[in-house]
Amino acid sequence: MLYIVLLHYPVYNKEGKIVTTAIANMDIHDIARLAKTYAAQGFYIINPIPEQRNLAQEIISHWREGYGANFNEFRRAAFELIKIKESLPDVLNDISRETGLTPKTIVTGANLSGDLLKFAGCREMLKKDNRPYLLVFGTGSGIAAEVVHMADYRLEPLKGPGNYNHLAVRSAVAIILDKVMGV
Amino acid sequence: MLYIVLLHYPVYNKEGKIVTTAIANMDIHDIARLAKTYAAQGFYIINPIPEQRNLAQEIISHWREGYGANFNEFRRAAFELIKIKESLPDVLNDISRETGLTPKTIVTGANLSGDLLKFAGCREMLKKDNRPYLLVFGTGSGIAAEVVHMADYRLEPLKGPGNYNHLAVRSAVAIILDKVMGV
Numbered sequence: 001m002l003y004i005v006l007l008h009y010p011v012y013n014k015e016g017k018i019v020t021t022a023i024a025n026m027d028i029h030d031i032a033r034l035a036k037t038y039a040a041q042g043f044y045i046i047n048p049i050p051e052q053r054n055l056a057q058e059i060i061s062h063w064r065e066g067y068g069a070n071f072n073e074f075r076r077a078a079f080e081l082i083k084i085k086e087s088l089p090d091v092l093n094d095i096s097r098e099t100g101l102t103p104k105t106i107v108t109g110a111n112l113s114g115d116l117l118k119f120a121g122c123r124e125m126l127k128k129d130n131r132p133y134l135l136v137f138g139t140g141s142g143i144a145a146e147v148v149h150m151a152d153y154r155l156e157p158l159k160g161p162g163n164y165n166h167l168a169v170r171s172a173v174a175i176i177l178d179k180v181m182g183v
Numbered sequence: 184m185l186y187i188v189l190l191h192y193p194v195y196n197k198e199g200k201i202v203t204t205a206i207a208n209m210d211i212h213d214i215a216r217l218a219k220t221y222a223a224q225g226f227y228i229i230n231p232i233p234e235q236r237n238l239a240q241e242i243i244s245h246w247r248e249g250y251g252a253n254f255n256e257f258r259r260a261a262f263e264l265i266k267i268k269e270s271l272p273d274v275l276n277d278i279s280r281e282t283g284l285t286p287k288t289i290v291t292g293a294n295l296s297g298d299l300l301k302f303a304g305c306r307e308m309l310k311k312d313n314r315p316y317l318l319v320f321g322t323g324s325g326i327a328a329e330v331v332h333m334a335d336y337r338l339e340p341l342k343g344p345g346n347y348n349h350l351a352v353r354s355a356v357a358i359i360l361d362k363v364m365g366v
Contacts, residue, residue: 005330007245014275026209026351030350030351030353030354033349033350033351033354034354036344036347036349037343037345037347037348037349037350038344039344039345074347074349075349077304078347078349078364079345098275103235106234112341137305157187158220158361158365159365159366160220160221160222160364160365160366161222161366162219162220162222162261162366164220164257165220166216166219166220166257166258166261167213167216167217167220168212168213168216168353170213170218170351170352170353171213171217171354171357172356172358173349173358174353174354174355174366175358175361178341178358178361178362179361180276181313181343181344182341182342182343182358183342183343183344
């Protein structure tokens, strides 16, 4: 069981300032459609700022119950997977309550190093183990350090033929989902 | 040599109306970064409507020479790969002139069937053959039928575990580039 988590937690950017990223409309749309295509059980959007959560909820309601639901049935089906939460513990509790199982967390990031979970290993684990797994993606300057440290696994970074590695989070979710869930 | 082509040609939508899609800002950003990460030689955006091309050119200039170029060096490097053209023949001529070689075209699409080029075959071809290859992606209702018919190859569609297959073109570009150019 795979759940996608998009994290908007406060992190230090490269100038040393604390930044909490906003929820981007395009992230909601693209990742919901990816989650549905690659058979994820759910797509959690985490943001600690109430106004951000309210805005995201409005967008989601439009496509799930409002005008958009009739306008585009495929979009509605994808948006049904989305839940908005304040924190990662809230997500873990939600999944534990629903499934009766303790979820494992896998963090992603372009700069992760050390003891890494390979894509093939992740794919195998998801296939064999019926436990819920959270695949956590950061926005802006990446995933907050405390979340990386507390995670059960750190996934190997994506790699192209060169050294350039600056993808939109939407692109990273697309590629990684296909690698670990594609047929 | 791989070139990415994003096509905005008039096509019939499912209600039978002729539609030419607009250039989406997020497509420019995400696909340019993907092109740079996966070492594409260029990223061509094709739109037959002059106003659309002018608007896209303004956005690109901002990140390539304007304020954005200093604000984000990584974005500038990705945006250097972009060229905007009116038609597919214009793109073919541009590449022929620059490389002295005749490009081959590979079209993509969620609904392609029949004699298809597999991802592994495409990957092999790009590795072994030094000729320029165009990987063509459609927007909105897909690639115009005449372009599909004239193409040298039709790439196999992406597939998730289920039947749902409604991805953003940005997501499709991400996944396919990793499949044919990833290390």
